[in-house]
Amino acid sequence: MLNRKFIPLTITCCLFFLLFGIGSVQFEGFGSTQVFFNLFSDNAFLIIAAVGMTFVILSGGIDLSVGAVIALTGVVCSVLISRYQLHPLIVFPIVLIGGTIFGAIMGAIIHYYKMQPFIVTLAGMFFARGLASVISEESIPIEHEFYNQVSAFGFEVLGGAWIGSSTIICLVVLVIAIITAHYTRFGGRVYAIGGDANSAALMGIPLAQTTIRIYAISAFLASLAGIVYSFYTFSGYSLAAVGVELDAIAAVVIGGTLLTGGYGYMFGTLMGVLIMGVVQTYISFDGTLSSWWTKIVIGLLLFCFIALQQLLIKTTPR
Amino acid sequence: MSLSSNQHLRRYLWPCAGLLVLFIINAIISPEFFHIEFKDGRFYGSLIDVLNRAAPVALLAIGMALVIATAGVDLSVGSIMAIAGAVSAYFITKGVDSLALIIGAGLVAGLIAGIINGFLVGYMSIQPIVATLILMVAGRGIAQLINEGQIVTFDHPGFAFLGTGSFLGLPFPVVLVIITFAIVQLLTRRTALGLYIEAVGANPSASRYIGLNEKAIKMSVYCVAAVCAALAGMIAAADIRGSDANNAGLWLELDAILAVVIGGASLMGGRFSILLAIIGALIIQTLTVTIILSGIPPKYNLLIKATAIILVLLLQSPLFQKQLSQLKFWKNKKEMNNA
Numbered sequence: 001m002l003n004r005k006f007i008p009l010t011i012t013c014c015l016f017f018l019l020f021g022i023g024s025v026q027f028e029g030f031g032s033t034q035v036f037f038n039l040f041s042d043n044a045f046l047i048i049a050a051v052g053m054t055f056v057i058l059s060g061g062i063d064l065s066v067g068a069v070i071a072l073t074g075v076v077c078s079v080l081i082s083r084y085q086l087h088p089l090i091v092f093p094i095v096l097i098g099g100t101i102f103g104a105i106m107g108a109i110i111h112y113y114k115m116q117p118f119i120v121t122l123a124g125m126f127f128a129r130g131l132a133s134v135i136s137e138e139s140i141p142i143e144h145e146f147y148n149q150v151s152a153f154g155f156e157v158l159g160g161a162w163i164g165s166s167t168i169i170c171l172v173v174l175v176i177a178i179i180t181a182h183y184t185r186f187g188g189r190v191y192a193i194g195g196d197a198n199s200a201a202l203m204g205i206p207l208a209q210t211t212i213r214i215y216a217i218s219a220f221l222a223s224l225a226g227i228v229y230s231f232y233t234f235s236g237y238s239l240a241a242v243g244v245e246l247d248a249i250a251a252v253v254i255g256g257t258l259l260t261g262g263y264g265y266m267f268g269t270l271m272g273v274l275i276m277g278v279v280q281t282y283i284s285f286d287g288t289l290s291s292w293w294t295k296i297v298i299g300l301l302l303f304c305f306i307a308l309q310q311l312l313i314k315t316t317p318r
Numbered sequence: 319m320s321l322s323s324n325q326h327l328r329r330y331l332w333p334c335a336g337l338l339v340l341f342i343i344n345a346i347i348s349p350e351f352f353h354i355e356f357k358d359g360r361f362y363g364s365l366i367d368v369l370n371r372a373a374p375v376a377l378l379a380i381g382m383a384l385v386i387a388t389a390g391v392d393l394s395v396g397s398i399m400a401i402a403g404a405v406s407a408y409f410i411t412k413g414v415d416s417l418a419l420i421i422g423a424g425l426v427a428g429l430i431a432g433i434i435n436g437f438l439v440g441y442m443s444i445q446p447i448v449a450t451l452i453l454m455v456a457g458r459g460i461a462q463l464i465n466e467g468q469i470v471t472f473d474h475p476g477f478a479f480l481g482t483g484s485f486l487g488l489p490f491p492v493v494l495v496i497i498t499f500a501i502v503q504l505l506t507r508r509t510a511l512g513l514y515i516e517a518v519g520a521n522p523s524a525s526r527y528i529g530l531n532e533k534a535i536k537m538s539v540y541c542v543a544a545v546c547a548a549l550a551g552m553i554a555a556a557d558i559r560g561s562d563a564n565n566a567g568l569w570l571e572l573d574a575i576l577a578v579v580i581g582g583a584s585l586m587g588g589r590f591s592i593l594l595a596i597i598g599a600l601i602i603q604t605l606t607v608t609i610i611l612s613g614i615p616p617k618y619n620l621l622i623k624a625t626a627i628i629l630v631l632l633l634q635s636p637l638f639q640k641q642l643s644q645l646k647f648w649k650n651k652k653e654m655n656n657a
Contacts (some may be wrong), residue, residue: 055459113635123627130620292462
């Protein structure tokens with residue numbers, strides 16, 4: 001019999017292949033490696049942001065500032081590159097470090113002042129978006145040779161599918177995240193805090209350090225997602241990526257991670273993003289369904305997975 | 319007894335002082351701020367404008383205060399606003415003329431949404447943030463579905479009165495806030511319901527043991543929040559004489575939560591004051607007006623708001639208060655040494 005702890009993940013994987021299968025049967029050209037790899041390249045920034053969100057949710061917290069950090073990163077990048085003529089390779093470390101510090105501050109406030117992550121990251125979201133719109137309210141185009149090279153970089157795999165730079169970045173992030181979450185001491189601490197913060201503290205886990213790191217990682221990955229996002233748009237805009245935090249949370253939940261923390265898998269998050277991507281692809285292939293059906297279907301999926309989680313918790317023998 | 323009434327006063331002190339400070343700043347920047355004129359049977363002036371603009375958030379904050387008192391949160395109120403606006407616009411464009419039917423339909427739509435939220439939180443014990451996230455995401459989709467992706471405009475003088483009319487000289491949205499406040503205040507403070515709500519928020523298992531129907535109480539607060547949101551959504555739709563599913567009530571759930579928090583409520587639940595939540599909504603709106611009056615470009619709006627929120631939150635934190643008093647202590651010590 002299948003191990004209970006893999007049930008949500010298995011259902012997520014089956015659902016993905018089911019949806020992909022339905023699309024392939026129904027539409028010509030759906031079931032190709034091209035469409036499959038496009039799911040990665042179209043959603044690379046979301047996968048990166050959702051991986052950061054998974055760490056936060058595993059620890060029992062939540063990070064609502066992700067979308068705003070993506071927008072802020074884009075705006076800062078475009079200003080530094082287009083107005084101050086800095087090379088992107090100098091700009092990227094600056095924004096990544098800036099993002100990490102931003103996250104660390106939020107983590108510190110959450111831990112030391114014992115505030116709810118929800119309200120602190122909400123303030124962080126307002127702050128980051130506010131800062132982005134103060135820097136520039138208009139969309140700033142990024143024109144740099146390096147950006148053209150990065151977006152042109154990639155290679156073809158079988159079936160004519162294209163693996164671009166954003167796909168490579170998101171897969172590297174995913175692999176590192178899986179190793180960190182499941183095979184390092186830090187990963188174990190994240191799960192322990194999510195399971196029960198009090199017992200974790202009694203076991204001698206450094207709560208302050210771990211909490212600050214978790215939010216720093218989430219904001220770092222959000223900044224990285226912002227950089228990847230700017231590879232698509234070639235611009236920075238303070239109103240970009242509105243609501244990405246909710247997509248990321250939805251992806252984590254659909255991926256089978258418990259929102260109360262302490263249980264879940266990085267790989268599930270990837271499947272969560274891919275499921276949402278398949279739904280979108282299906283709707284665009286169909287053509288007669290309007291785009292707002294995406295929101296309704298994702299809402300329904302969210303409901304089903306949360307109900308499933310409750311069911312599993314209730315039937316777990318204690 | 320004197321201590322408790324003292325504490326009661328202290329709760330009102332900070333939010334009221336904050337609002338007063340903002341009023342004074344506004345009056346200094348723009349002397350006409352307190353000027354109110356009576357023209358064509360209604361009052362005009364910046365202050366009335368603040369009240370009028372704050373009305374939708376104040377309505378949301380009334381419901382949100384109850385939800386937060388049960389240690390919950392309702393993220394879906396913005397989407398419920400969009401749904402209610404879309405439903406009433408649908409009925410008007412389909413030729414329904416009866417105002418009661420149009421408003422009733424919007425309120426029923428809100429009530430259904432509230433029942434869904436209440437069911438998920440109360441009966442399925444799903445975390446409130448997540449349970450209401452579902453409707454927040456799907457709700458806007460549903461509103462767009464009702465509107466068929468368009469911005470539906472309508473012309474119905476009776477319905478438009480909700481947003482632009484006036485009653486006893488006051489803008490009608492303000493009157494609606496006062497009526498809603500009176501009803502909810504009576505229900506919660508003249509019956510035991512308010513006590514039950516606070517009990518559920520303070521200690522859910524203890525309240526279950528003393529025989530409170532925790533689930534039904536949670537259900538009822540989410541329903542109240544959703545109906546308030548539906549009312550706010552219809553005001554917003556009546557104001558622009560149209561239903562815009564994408565933008566109606568967008569991010570207002572956050573403003574409503576902030577209003578309640580600025581009003582001094584703890585997100586951990588256990589106590590609430592509807593009056594303070596409304597004052598919180600007024601503070602947010604007055605701050606926006608202050609920013610406009612002081613000539614700071616509106617793009618600084620969010621940044622200033624965020625800084626204000628962080629400050630309010632820090633001031634509420636016991637550790638920060640301790641650190642502040644320590645700072646004073648060190649300062650005093652230094653002065654004593656110098657002397």
